[in-house]
Amino acid sequence: SQQGEEDPQALSIQEGENATMNCSYKTSINNLQWYRQNSGRGLVHLILIRSNEREKHSGRLRVTLDTSKKSSSLLITASRAADTASYFCATVIIQGAQKLVFGQGTRLTINP
Amino acid sequence: DTEVTQTPKHLVMGMTNKKSLKCEQHMGHRAMYWYKQKAKKPPELMFVYSYEKLSINESVPSRFSPECPNSSLLNLHLHALQPEDSALYLCASSQEGYSYTFGSGTRLTVV
Numbered sequence: 001s002q003q004g005e006e007d008p009q010a011l012s013i014q015e016g017e018n019a020t021m022n023c024s025y026k027t028s029i030n031n032l033q034w035y036r037q038n039s040g041r042g043l044v045h046l047i048l049i050r051s052n053e054r055e056k057h058s059g060r061l062r063v064t065l066d067t068s069k070k071s072s073s074l075l076i077t078a079s080r081a082a083d084t085a086s087y088f089c090a091t092v093i094i095q096g097a098q099k100l101v102f103g104q105g106t107r108l109t110i111n112p
Numbered sequence: 113d114t115e116v117t118q119t120p121k122h123l124v125m126g127m128t129n130k131k132s133l134k135c136e137q138h139m140g141h142r143a144m145y146w147y148k149q150k151a152k153k154p155p156e157l158m159f160v161y162s163y164e165k166l167s168i169n170e171s172v173p174s175r176f177s178p179e180c181p182n183s184s185l186l187n188l189h190l191h192a193l194q195p196e197d198s199a200l201y202l203c204a205s206s207q208e209g210y211s212y213t214f215g216s217g218t219r220l221t222v223v
Contacts (some may be wrong), residue, residue: 042216097167102154
């Protein structure tokens, strides 16, 4: 079963605009991670935010975490065509061992 | 070396074939994972190995058989697959509490 929901499922914007994707999850977490996937290949880790953090930045990426609402958002500023990809949030669940469980993902298209 | 290497990149196999997917990492990560991903869906966890021992099996059919020969290698043995098993198979590794590193995947087609 999947841990979370992402919103929107698909987003299409013009190059240079900002893109915001939201993620909700169900259980308590240790950390929340965001990944990018191009054209159905491997996932690339973007950013990890721990449960005691509220906001984190990495280059053009800004992630927020609200543990009271069990939600997170990913903001990509000044989007570029190369940002076109699917973006997934993921949380770690402890069931004996750790397992990373993904949300449904947002398909982002940047139009030139 | 900060990569997870998966081979082969593409595989076409018949329903009576036996094949294996391979995954290798040299980052010293002690946890390794197999995920299955169908088109336009998120990756779904299949198996977790922790310190070379199978820790989690997400009720995967026995036609998928994982193996961890050592701390750097992870195999997925395939036998008598069905067409619905066609998917992208992703391997990943991690250190506890940190991000996961994914391979580029094996695109499997069962005919």
